[in-house]
Amino acid sequence: MLRLQFVRRRLLRSIEPGALGDSLFHWLTGIVAVGVVALLGLIAVVLLIAAQQSIRTFGFSFLAGTRWDSVADIYGAAPFVYGTLVTSAFALLLGVPISLGVAIFLSELAPPKLRVPLTYVVELLAAVPSVVYGFWGLKVLAPAMASSIEPAVQSLLGFLPLFQGTPTGSDKFSASVILAVMIIPTISAVSREALRAVPQSQREAALALGATRWESTRVAVVRYARAGIFGAIILGLGRAVGETMAVTMMIGNKNSISVSLFDQGQTIASLIANSFGEASLGYLQSSALLELGLVLMLMSLVINVFARLMVSRVLRRGEGLG
Amino acid sequence: MKLALPFTLPPLRFDREGRRLWKDLAMTAAAFVCVVIALIPLGSILIEAGIRGIQAITPNLFLFDTAYGGIGNAIQGTLILIALSSVIALPIGILTGIYLSEFGKGRVGDGVRFFVDVLTQVPSIVVGIFVYSLFLTLALAGLMSTRSVFTTITGVIALTTIMIPFVARTSEESLRLVPVSTREAALALGIPRYRSILRVVLPSGVSGLVTGALLGVARVAGETAPLLMTAYGSFYGFSGLDQPIESLPHTIYTFALDGSPARLQAAWGASLVLVLIMLVISIVSRAIVHFRSVSE
Numbered sequence: 001m002l003r004l005q006f007v008r009r010r011l012l013r014s015i016e017p018g019a020l021g022d023s024l025f026h027w028l029t030g031i032v033a034v035g036v037v038a039l040l041g042l043i044a045v046v047l048l049i050a051a052q053q054s055i056r057t058f059g060f061s062f063l064a065g066t067r068w069d070s071v072a073d074i075y076g077a078a079p080f081v082y083g084t085l086v087t088s089a090f091a092l093l094l095g096v097p098i099s100l101g102v103a104i105f106l107s108e109l110a111p112p113k114l115r116v117p118l119t120y121v122v123e124l125l126a127a128v129p130s131v132v133y134g135f136w137g138l139k140v141l142a143p144a145m146a147s148s149i150e151p152a153v154q155s156l157l158g159f160l161p162l163f164q165g166t167p168t169g170s171d172k173f174s175a176s177v178i179l180a181v182m183i184i185p186t187i188s189a190v191s192r193e194a195l196r197a198v199p200q201s202q203r204e205a206a207l208a209l210g211a212t213r214w215e216s217t218r219v220a221v222v223r224y225a226r227a228g229i230f231g232a233i234i235l236g237l238g239r240a241v242g243e244t245m246a247v248t249m250m251i252g253n254k255n256s257i258s259v260s261l262f263d264q265g266q267t268i269a270s271l272i273a274n275s276f277g278e279a280s281l282g283y284l285q286s287s288a289l290l291e292l293g294l295v296l297m298l299m300s301l302v303i304n305v306f307a308r309l310m311v312s313r314v315l316r317r318g319e320g321l322g
Numbered sequence: 323m324k325l326a327l328p329f330t331l332p333p334l335r336f337d338r339e340g341r342r343l344w345k346d347l348a349m350t351a352a353a354f355v356c357v358v359i360a361l362i363p364l365g366s367i368l369i370e371a372g373i374r375g376i377q378a379i380t381p382n383l384f385l386f387d388t389a390y391g392g393i394g395n396a397i398q399g400t401l402i403l404i405a406l407s408s409v410i411a412l413p414i415g416i417l418t419g420i421y422l423s424e425f426g427k428g429r430v431g432d433g434v435r436f437f438v439d440v441l442t443q444v445p446s447i448v449v450g451i452f453v454y455s456l457f458l459t460l461a462l463a464g465l466m467s468t469r470s471v472f473t474t475i476t477g478v479i480a481l482t483t484i485m486i487p488f489v490a491r492t493s494e495e496s497l498r499l500v501p502v503s504t505r506e507a508a509l510a511l512g513i514p515r516y517r518s519i520l521r522v523v524l525p526s527g528v529s530g531l532v533t534g535a536l537l538g539v540a541r542v543a544g545e546t547a548p549l550l551m552t553a554y555g556s557f558y559g560f561s562g563l564d565q566p567i568e569s570l571p572h573t574i575y576t577f578a579l580d581g582s583p584a585r586l587q588a589a590w591g592a593s594l595v596l597v598l599i600m601l602v603i604s605i606v607s608r609a610i611v612h613f614r615s616v617s618e
Contacts, residue, residue, distance in 0.1 A: 018514020025516035029421035036418050036486055037437040043444065043452045043483075050455035101356025109350045118357060120608060125364050127600040129544025131571045132593045135578040136367045139586075181363045188360070212346035235443075242445025244547035245575065269447050269547070276454070276551040286458075293451040297444060304443040308436065 051291035075288035088240040091179030099187035126185035134249035142169035175251040187236035194228025231310030378591030389557035396573040407481040415489025423497035441487040450548030477553025496530020546571035
C-alpha cells in the first residue's frame, strides 16, 4: 500500500512540467561539484603513486635525512622542510604586525573617506604576480638588503646566531621579507573581514563607557575577533609555505641547513621549481621530488583546514549576533 | 587637502585623560604607518617597472620571439593558455557555483564548499607536479609518449585545476546575492526551477560572474610555478597543442636570470606589461561591482 502510494507520487511528479529537467539539472550540477572535490583526492593519490619509489627506498628517514645528493642517489627532505618553516615563520613575524595594523586601520580607525580607496589599493598588492615580486626582489630589494638593511639589522642584533655571517641580499632573510610582503594582502583582508563581523553593539558599548576609539578597538573589537584574526594569520602561513617563484629567486638555493638567516637556503617549493627547470632527472630523484611535493601538500592542507575552521566559525558567530 | 586632519588634536596635557587621548592618536598614526609600509613594495614595483620597462617597450619587443629577445611568442602563449583554460574552467566552475548556491544546503553542500575552499589553497606548484606526475605515470604505463608531459595541454590542465575552485567560489558568492524574492517571483509564475535558475538567477548575477571570471583569469595569467613542469616554455611561437609553449611569466623568470642587459630590460618591459594587465583586470572587476551596487 505504502509502496503503491510512493509509485503514484513518483508518477505524478514526473508528469509535472519541468520535473525531469529539474532533477537532471540538480544531478548535473551536483556531479560536477563532487567531481571538483574529487580532484583534491586525485591530486593526493597521483602524488602518492608517483612518490612510491622514494617512499619505499627511504621510508620515514626521508623526512629526517639532511643530504640531497643526486650523485650518491640519496635524498633527504630535512633542509627543505627547515627552509620552508624558517622563512614562513620569519615572514609571519615581519608581516603579521603590519597586516594587523592595516586591517585595524581600514576597518576601525581610518576616516571614512580614506577607507574605501585605501582598501582598493591594498587589495592591488595581491594582483602583482609572484614572478614580478621575485624579479623586483632580485634587482631592487636584494641590493638594498645587502648594502643597508641587513648590515643595520646585524649591528643591532648581530650577537644572535641568527644574524651572523656576511649579508649578501640573496638569503633566507630576504626570502622572508618578500614572503611577508606577499602575505600582507591575505592576512589583512581576512582579518578585516573578521573585524567587520564584530557586531556594532560591541563598539557602541565600549564608546558609551567613555572609551577612546583605540580603546574600544582593542578591548571590544580585536578581542572579540581574535579567533578570526588567528585564522587569518594561519591562512597567511598557508600562503607563505606554498609560495614558489619569489622565494626561488631570492633565497640563494643552497641545499643545506644553516642557522644564520643571512645564509642561503632552500624551501620545498623552490627546490621543486629549480629542479624542473633543469634538464634530466634521475628516476629516484624525480620520485623524491614528488614525495617532497606530497609533503608540501599535506603541510598546506593541515594549515588551511585548521585556518578555515577557525575563520568560518568566527564569521558565522558574528553573523548570528549582528 | 581637506583630509589632512580628519581628527582634532587632543589638548596638550598629560594627566590620565590626556594620555589616553594621545595614545588614541598615536595608535591611529601607527596603524596608518602600517598601511604606508605595506604599500611601499607596490609603489616601488610600479616605479621601477615603469622607469626601466618603458625603455624596453618598442614595437620589436612585441614582434620578436623570446629567441631574439622579444616577448611576442610569450604574449601569444599566455593568451592561448588563458583562452583554453577559461573555456574549460568557467563552465565547470560556474556549474559548481550554481550547485553550491542553489542546491548546496545541508551537510553535503557544506562539505563540498569546504573542500572547494581547501582546493583553492593548494599551492600552485603542487598542482604543477600533480599534472606532471599524472602524465608521467600514464606515459610510463605505455598509454602515451613521455614527450606529452611538457605540452600546451598539460599547461592548460594545470591552469584549469587552479581556476575551477576559484571560479566556483566567486560564482557561488555572486549568485547568493540574487534576492530570494527574485527566485520566488520566477517560481510563482510556474517556471520549473532549472529554467528559473538559468533564465532569471544567472542573468541577475551576471556581473558577479563576470567579475569572478576576470579574477580567475588574473589569478592564472600570472602563474609561473605550475607551468615550469607542464607547458615548460619555448623560444618560438605556438606550434601545436602537443608542443611546449611560452608564457609571459615564464619569460620574465628566464630573462631575469639571464645575464645580458638587453634581456634584463626586456624582462622589465614584460613585467610592466603583466602588472598593467593585472591592474586593469583588477580595476575593471572593481568597476563592475561598483556599477552593480550603484544600479541597484
